[in-house]
Amino acid sequence: xxxxxxxxxxxxxxxxxxxxxxxxxxxxxxxxxxxxxxxxxxxxxxxxxxxxxxxxxxxxxxxxxxxxxxxxxxxxxxxxxxxxxxxxxxxxxxxxxxxxxxxxxxxxxxxxxxxxxxxxxxxxxxxxxxxxxxxxxxxxxxxxxxxxxxxxxxxxxxxxxxxxxxxxxxxxxxxxxxxxxxxxxxxxxxxxxxxxxxxxxxxxxxxxxxxxxxxxxxxxxxxxxxxxxxxxxxxxxxxxxxxxxxxxxxxxxxxxxxxxxxxxxxxxxxxxxxxxxxxxxxxxxxxxxxxxxxxxxxxxxxxxxxxxxxx
Numbered sequence: 001x002x003x004x005x006x007x008x009x010x011x012x013x014x015x016x017x018x019x020x021x022x023x024x025x026x027x028x029x030x031x032x033x034x035x036x037x038x039x040x041x042x043x044x045x046x047x048x049x050x051x052x053x054x055x056x057x058x059x060x061x062x063x064x065x066x067x068x069x070x071x072x073x074x075x076x077x078x079x080x081x082x083x084x085x086x087x088x089x090x091x092x093x094x095x096x097x098x099x100x101x102x103x104x105x106x107x108x109x110x111x112x113x114x115x116x117x118x119x120x121x122x123x124x125x126x127x128x129x130x131x132x133x134x135x136x137x138x139x140x141x142x143x144x145x146x147x148x149x150x151x152x153x154x155x156x157x158x159x160x161x162x163x164x165x166x167x168x169x170x171x172x173x174x175x176x177x178x179x180x181x182x183x184x185x186x187x188x189x190x191x192x193x194x195x196x197x198x199x200x201x202x203x204x205x206x207x208x209x210x211x212x213x214x215x216x217x218x219x220x221x222x223x224x225x226x227x228x229x230x231x232x233x234x235x236x237x238x239x240x241x242x243x244x245x246x247x248x249x250x251x252x253x254x255x256x257x258x259x260x261x262x263x264x265x266x267x268x269x270x271x272x273x274x275x276x277x278x279x280x281x282x283x284x285x286x287x288x289x290x291x292x293x294x295x296x297x298x299x300x301x302x303x304x305x306x307x308x309x310x311x
Contacts, residue, residue, distance in 0.1 A: 002080045006040045007306050008113025012106035013298030014091040015098030015144035016179070016269045019218075020229035020260040021210035022152075027140035028171070028269075029148045029298030030097065030179060034089045036065055036106045040114065041082040052089035052099070063087075064100060068107025071135055075108075076115050076123060094185035096263030101141035104132040109146075109303040116305045126165075128301070129153075133164035140166075141263065148300030150218055169215060171297055172222045178270040178277055179262065180252075180290040186242060186266045194237050203232045222273050225258035229271070235261050242266040244288055255281055 014032040018024070034052075047059040047066060057063060061070075065087055073079060091099045108131055112122045123131070125146060132142035139153040143166030153166035210230050217228035238261065239246035245266040252259035252270055255278050259270040268290075270277060277292065285292045 002040050002078055002114060002118060004040050004042045004081065006114050006117050007038065008110050008117070008303065009035065009037045009306075010106045010110040010113065010301060010303040011035050012102045012109065012145050012301045013098075013148065015101055015141045015298065016096070016262040016267075017098065017138060017140040017144070018231075018234065018261065018263060019214060019269075019271075020231040020235070020258075021207045021233070022140070022214055023207065023211075023231075023234055024138070025140055025153055025211065026151070026214065027098075027144035027153060027166075028150045028177075029144040029300070030177065030269075031296040031298045032090055032097070032179075033298070034087065034091050034099075034102050034106055036110050037086040037088075038069065038110050038114070039084040040080050041084055043082040045082060046084040048084075048086045050086075050088045052091060052093050053087075054089075056093075057087075064103040065107040068104045068132075068135060069111060071131060072108040072111030072123060073114075075127065075131055076111055076120060078111070078115060078118075078120060092181055092267070095181055095267040096186070096261065096265045097179070097181070097267055098138075098141040098145060098263065101132065101136045101138060101145050104136040105142060105145040105301050108132055108135075109301045113303040113305045129166055130164050134161065138263075139164040144298070146301055149297050152215065170219050172219055174273045175218070175222050175225070176272050176275060177295050177297065178272070178292055179295050180248065180259075180268040180270065180285050180292045182245065182266050182291075183289050184242070184244070184266055186264060194241060195234055196237065199233060207231060207233045222271075225271050225273075226253075226256065229258040229260050231260070238265060248285060248288060248290060251284055252277075252281055257281065
Protein backbone atom coordinates (compact mmCIF):
# COMPACT_ATOMS: atom_id res chain seq x y z
CA UNK A 1 0.00 0.00 0.00
CA UNK A 2 1.45 3.35 -1.04
CA UNK A 3 1.61 5.88 1.78
CA UNK A 4 -0.42 9.08 1.71
CA UNK A 5 1.33 12.26 0.64
CA UNK A 6 3.05 11.02 -2.51
CA UNK A 7 2.67 13.25 -5.58
CA UNK A 8 3.39 12.54 -9.24
CA UNK A 9 2.62 14.08 -12.61
CA UNK A 10 2.59 13.18 -16.29
CA UNK A 11 2.42 15.08 -19.58
CA UNK A 12 1.05 13.28 -22.64
CA UNK A 13 0.59 14.36 -26.25
CA UNK A 14 -2.32 14.35 -28.65
CA UNK A 15 -2.01 12.02 -31.62
CA UNK A 16 -3.23 11.57 -35.16
CA UNK A 17 -3.82 8.02 -36.39
CA UNK A 18 -4.14 6.39 -39.82
CA UNK A 19 -2.58 9.32 -41.75
CA UNK A 20 -4.62 8.27 -44.75
CA UNK A 21 -3.81 4.72 -45.84
CA UNK A 22 -2.13 3.52 -42.62
CA UNK A 23 -5.44 2.41 -41.10
CA UNK A 24 -4.98 1.27 -37.47
CA UNK A 25 -1.22 1.07 -37.99
CA UNK A 26 0.45 4.48 -38.48
CA UNK A 27 0.32 7.24 -35.89
CA UNK A 28 1.86 10.60 -35.14
CA UNK A 29 2.10 12.47 -31.83
CA UNK A 30 1.23 16.17 -31.95
CA UNK A 31 2.56 19.01 -29.81
CA UNK A 32 -0.63 19.51 -27.81
CA UNK A 33 -0.55 18.13 -24.28
CA UNK A 34 -2.71 17.04 -21.36
CA UNK A 35 -1.28 17.14 -17.84
CA UNK A 36 -2.18 14.83 -14.96
CA UNK A 37 -1.21 15.44 -11.34
CA UNK A 38 -2.01 12.86 -8.65
CA UNK A 39 -1.61 12.69 -4.89
CA UNK A 40 -2.11 9.69 -2.64
CA UNK A 41 -4.48 10.43 0.23
CA UNK A 42 -5.80 8.53 3.24
CA UNK A 43 -9.08 7.49 1.65
CA UNK A 44 -11.57 8.31 -1.07
CA UNK A 45 -11.26 9.74 -4.57
CA UNK A 46 -11.20 13.38 -5.67
CA UNK A 47 -11.20 14.11 -9.41
CA UNK A 48 -10.80 17.61 -10.85
CA UNK A 49 -10.88 18.51 -14.55
CA UNK A 50 -9.75 21.80 -16.09
CA UNK A 51 -9.97 22.74 -19.76
CA UNK A 52 -11.41 20.27 -22.27
CA UNK A 53 -14.14 18.11 -20.76
CA UNK A 54 -14.64 20.26 -17.67
CA UNK A 55 -18.24 19.94 -16.52
CA UNK A 56 -18.81 17.00 -18.87
CA UNK A 57 -16.51 14.17 -17.78
CA UNK A 58 -17.39 11.96 -14.79
CA UNK A 59 -15.64 12.85 -11.55
CA UNK A 60 -15.74 9.33 -10.15
CA UNK A 61 -14.04 5.92 -10.66
CA UNK A 62 -15.47 5.82 -14.19
CA UNK A 63 -13.19 8.65 -15.34
CA UNK A 64 -10.83 7.24 -17.96
CA UNK A 65 -7.68 8.59 -16.31
CA UNK A 66 -8.71 7.10 -12.96
CA UNK A 67 -9.37 3.72 -14.58
CA UNK A 68 -5.98 3.85 -16.28
CA UNK A 69 -4.25 4.71 -12.99
CA UNK A 70 -5.91 1.74 -11.32
CA UNK A 71 -4.85 -0.48 -14.23
CA UNK A 72 -1.27 0.77 -13.90
CA UNK A 73 -1.22 0.28 -10.13
CA UNK A 74 -2.44 -3.29 -10.57
CA UNK A 75 0.20 -4.00 -13.23
CA UNK A 76 2.90 -2.55 -10.96
CA UNK A 77 1.71 -4.56 -7.97
CA UNK A 78 0.78 -1.42 -6.03
CA UNK A 79 -2.34 -0.10 -4.33
CA UNK A 80 -3.55 3.12 -2.71
CA UNK A 81 -6.07 3.98 0.00
CA UNK A 82 -7.18 7.11 -1.83
CA UNK A 83 -6.29 9.48 -4.64
CA UNK A 84 -6.63 13.05 -5.76
CA UNK A 85 -6.47 13.25 -9.55
CA UNK A 86 -6.19 16.61 -11.31
CA UNK A 87 -6.51 16.69 -15.11
CA UNK A 88 -5.54 19.77 -17.11
CA UNK A 89 -6.80 19.00 -20.58
CA UNK A 90 -5.78 20.80 -23.77
CA UNK A 91 -6.50 18.00 -26.25
CA UNK A 92 -9.96 18.45 -27.85
CA UNK A 93 -12.33 15.56 -27.22
CA UNK A 94 -14.10 13.53 -29.92
CA UNK A 95 -12.20 15.19 -32.78
CA UNK A 96 -9.86 12.34 -33.80
CA UNK A 97 -6.87 13.70 -31.87
CA UNK A 98 -6.29 10.80 -29.49
CA UNK A 99 -7.75 12.28 -26.31
CA UNK A 100 -8.75 8.82 -25.03
CA UNK A 101 -5.31 7.39 -25.78
CA UNK A 102 -3.71 10.35 -24.00
CA UNK A 103 -5.89 9.71 -20.94
CA UNK A 104 -4.95 6.02 -20.89
CA UNK A 105 -1.23 6.60 -21.46
CA UNK A 106 -1.06 9.51 -19.01
CA UNK A 107 -2.88 7.58 -16.31
CA UNK A 108 -0.56 4.62 -16.71
CA UNK A 109 2.59 6.75 -16.85
CA UNK A 110 1.80 8.74 -13.72
CA UNK A 111 1.97 5.44 -11.83
CA UNK A 112 5.71 5.41 -12.58
CA UNK A 113 6.01 8.73 -10.77
CA UNK A 114 4.50 7.11 -7.69
CA UNK A 115 6.40 3.84 -8.01
CA UNK A 116 9.74 5.62 -8.27
CA UNK A 117 9.25 7.08 -4.79
CA UNK A 118 9.01 3.65 -3.16
CA UNK A 119 11.73 1.99 -5.27
CA UNK A 120 9.15 -0.19 -7.02
CA UNK A 121 9.87 -1.47 -10.58
CA UNK A 122 8.60 0.93 -13.24
CA UNK A 123 6.30 0.13 -16.12
CA UNK A 124 8.44 -0.17 -19.26
CA UNK A 125 7.71 1.45 -22.60
CA UNK A 126 6.63 -1.96 -23.90
CA UNK A 127 4.23 -2.37 -20.98
CA UNK A 128 2.83 1.14 -21.43
CA UNK A 129 2.09 0.44 -25.11
CA UNK A 130 0.55 -2.94 -24.32
CA UNK A 131 -1.59 -1.78 -21.42
CA UNK A 132 -2.72 1.44 -23.11
CA UNK A 133 -3.59 -0.40 -26.32
CA UNK A 134 -5.58 -3.05 -24.43
CA UNK A 135 -7.27 -0.31 -22.45
CA UNK A 136 -8.02 2.12 -25.25
CA UNK A 137 -8.19 -0.19 -28.26
CA UNK A 138 -6.04 1.80 -30.72
CA UNK A 139 -2.37 0.92 -30.71
CA UNK A 140 -1.49 3.59 -33.29
CA UNK A 141 -2.70 6.41 -31.02
CA UNK A 142 -1.43 4.75 -27.85
CA UNK A 143 2.05 4.03 -29.23
CA UNK A 144 2.39 7.58 -30.59
CA UNK A 145 1.43 9.00 -27.19
CA UNK A 146 3.95 6.73 -25.43
CA UNK A 147 6.86 7.10 -27.85
CA UNK A 148 6.30 10.51 -29.44
CA UNK A 149 6.89 11.39 -33.09
CA UNK A 150 5.72 9.04 -35.83
CA UNK A 151 5.20 5.33 -35.21
CA UNK A 152 4.23 2.14 -36.99
CA UNK A 153 2.25 -0.25 -34.80
CA UNK A 154 0.92 -3.78 -35.16
CA UNK A 155 -0.92 -6.53 -33.28
CA UNK A 156 0.30 -10.11 -32.83
CA UNK A 157 -2.85 -12.20 -32.55
CA UNK A 158 -0.87 -15.37 -31.79
CA UNK A 159 -0.56 -14.05 -28.23
CA UNK A 160 -3.37 -14.40 -25.70
CA UNK A 161 -4.29 -11.66 -25.07
CA UNK A 162 -3.06 -10.11 -28.35
CA UNK A 163 0.35 -8.43 -28.14
CA UNK A 164 0.61 -4.79 -29.21
CA UNK A 165 3.92 -3.43 -30.42
CA UNK A 166 5.32 -0.41 -32.25
CA UNK A 167 8.50 1.04 -33.67
CA UNK A 168 9.41 4.71 -34.07
CA UNK A 169 9.76 6.35 -37.48
CA UNK A 170 12.17 9.25 -37.90
CA UNK A 171 9.94 12.03 -39.20
CA UNK A 172 11.69 13.96 -41.96
CA UNK A 173 12.70 17.42 -40.70
CA UNK A 174 11.26 19.17 -43.77
CA UNK A 175 7.69 18.08 -42.97
CA UNK A 176 5.40 20.71 -41.46
CA UNK A 177 2.21 19.66 -39.67
CA UNK A 178 -1.00 21.70 -39.82
CA UNK A 179 -3.91 20.24 -37.83
CA UNK A 180 -7.33 21.64 -38.72
CA UNK A 181 -9.64 21.23 -35.73
CA UNK A 182 -13.39 21.85 -36.09
CA UNK A 183 -15.89 22.69 -33.37
CA UNK A 184 -18.07 19.71 -34.25
CA UNK A 185 -17.42 16.33 -32.65
CA UNK A 186 -17.70 12.74 -33.80
CA UNK A 187 -17.63 9.30 -32.24
CA UNK A 188 -14.92 6.85 -33.29
CA UNK A 189 -17.31 3.96 -32.67
CA UNK A 190 -20.00 5.54 -34.85
CA UNK A 191 -17.49 6.39 -37.58
CA UNK A 192 -16.20 2.81 -37.58
CA UNK A 193 -19.72 1.46 -38.10
CA UNK A 194 -19.73 3.20 -41.48
CA UNK A 195 -16.90 1.00 -42.73
CA UNK A 196 -17.76 -2.09 -44.80
CA UNK A 197 -17.04 -5.49 -43.28
CA UNK A 198 -15.34 -6.61 -46.49
CA UNK A 199 -13.23 -4.79 -49.08
CA UNK A 200 -12.15 -5.72 -52.56
CA UNK A 201 -8.76 -7.16 -53.33
CA UNK A 202 -8.12 -4.10 -55.49
CA UNK A 203 -8.80 -1.67 -52.65
CA UNK A 204 -6.70 -3.69 -50.20
CA UNK A 205 -3.81 -3.76 -52.66
CA UNK A 206 -4.14 -0.03 -53.26
CA UNK A 207 -3.93 0.83 -49.57
CA UNK A 208 -1.07 -1.57 -48.88
CA UNK A 209 0.98 0.12 -51.59
CA UNK A 210 0.17 3.60 -50.30
CA UNK A 211 0.86 2.70 -46.65
CA UNK A 212 4.25 1.29 -47.63
CA UNK A 213 4.97 4.43 -49.63
CA UNK A 214 3.85 6.62 -46.72
CA UNK A 215 6.57 5.21 -44.47
CA UNK A 216 9.12 6.25 -47.11
CA UNK A 217 7.49 9.68 -47.54
CA UNK A 218 7.43 10.37 -43.80
CA UNK A 219 11.05 9.41 -43.25
CA UNK A 220 13.00 9.98 -46.48
CA UNK A 221 10.95 11.35 -49.39
CA UNK A 222 8.45 14.00 -48.31
CA UNK A 223 8.03 14.91 -51.98
CA UNK A 224 5.93 11.72 -52.18
CA UNK A 225 3.43 12.75 -49.51
CA UNK A 226 0.58 13.42 -51.95
CA UNK A 227 0.41 9.96 -53.53
CA UNK A 228 1.44 8.33 -50.25
CA UNK A 229 -1.58 9.73 -48.37
CA UNK A 230 -4.19 8.45 -50.81
CA UNK A 231 -6.76 6.16 -49.20
CA UNK A 232 -9.78 4.18 -50.34
CA UNK A 233 -10.58 2.10 -47.22
CA UNK A 234 -11.99 4.53 -44.66
CA UNK A 235 -11.97 8.23 -45.59
CA UNK A 236 -14.45 8.09 -48.52
CA UNK A 237 -16.79 5.90 -46.46
CA UNK A 238 -16.84 8.39 -43.57
CA UNK A 239 -17.35 11.48 -45.72
CA UNK A 240 -21.15 11.51 -45.40
CA UNK A 241 -20.92 11.69 -41.60
CA UNK A 242 -18.66 14.76 -41.68
CA UNK A 243 -19.38 16.70 -44.88
CA UNK A 244 -17.53 19.86 -43.81
CA UNK A 245 -14.38 17.87 -43.11
CA UNK A 246 -14.72 15.91 -46.34
CA UNK A 247 -15.08 19.12 -48.38
CA UNK A 248 -12.11 20.77 -46.65
CA UNK A 249 -10.04 17.64 -47.18
CA UNK A 250 -10.83 17.68 -50.89
CA UNK A 251 -10.05 21.40 -51.14
CA UNK A 252 -6.66 21.02 -49.46
CA UNK A 253 -5.73 18.15 -51.73
CA UNK A 254 -6.81 20.16 -54.78
CA UNK A 255 -4.21 22.70 -53.66
CA UNK A 256 -1.60 19.92 -53.70
CA UNK A 257 -1.48 19.57 -49.91
CA UNK A 258 -1.27 16.06 -48.47
CA UNK A 259 -4.24 16.33 -46.11
CA UNK A 260 -5.87 13.39 -44.34
CA UNK A 261 -8.52 12.76 -41.72
CA UNK A 262 -7.01 12.67 -38.25
CA UNK A 263 -8.04 9.30 -36.88
CA UNK A 264 -11.78 8.91 -37.40
CA UNK A 265 -12.16 12.70 -37.81
CA UNK A 266 -13.61 15.21 -37.95
CA UNK A 267 -10.22 16.93 -37.50
CA UNK A 268 -7.82 16.96 -40.44
CA UNK A 269 -4.06 17.13 -40.59
CA UNK A 270 -2.07 18.53 -43.49
CA UNK A 271 1.49 17.37 -44.07
CA UNK A 272 3.59 19.58 -46.32
CA UNK A 273 7.15 20.72 -46.97
CA UNK A 274 5.92 24.31 -47.30
CA UNK A 275 6.19 26.51 -44.19
CA UNK A 276 2.69 27.92 -44.72
CA UNK A 277 -0.61 26.80 -46.15
CA UNK A 278 -2.13 28.82 -49.03
CA UNK A 279 -4.08 31.84 -47.79
CA UNK A 280 -7.22 30.66 -49.58
CA UNK A 281 -7.07 27.34 -47.76
CA UNK A 282 -6.68 29.07 -44.39
CA UNK A 283 -9.56 31.46 -45.12
CA UNK A 284 -11.82 28.59 -46.16
CA UNK A 285 -11.00 26.72 -42.96
CA UNK A 286 -11.70 29.72 -40.75
CA UNK A 287 -14.97 30.45 -42.56
CA UNK A 288 -16.13 26.86 -42.00
CA UNK A 289 -15.31 26.51 -38.32
CA UNK A 290 -11.80 25.04 -38.44
CA UNK A 291 -8.92 26.25 -36.28
CA UNK A 292 -5.78 25.75 -38.35
CA UNK A 293 -2.24 26.30 -37.10
CA UNK A 294 1.18 24.74 -37.46
CA UNK A 295 2.07 22.28 -34.74
CA UNK A 296 5.29 20.41 -33.99
CA UNK A 297 5.39 16.65 -33.64
CA UNK A 298 4.71 15.66 -30.04
CA UNK A 299 7.14 14.23 -27.51
CA UNK A 300 6.72 10.88 -25.82
CA UNK A 301 4.90 10.72 -22.48
CA UNK A 302 6.87 12.24 -19.58
CA UNK A 303 6.33 11.52 -15.91
CA UNK A 304 7.77 13.04 -12.77
CA UNK A 305 7.80 12.35 -9.04
CA UNK A 306 6.58 15.27 -6.97
CA UNK A 307 4.64 18.30 -8.20
CA UNK A 308 6.93 19.43 -11.02
CA UNK A 309 5.73 18.56 -14.50
CA UNK A 310 8.72 17.90 -16.80
CA UNK A 311 9.29 20.58 -19.44
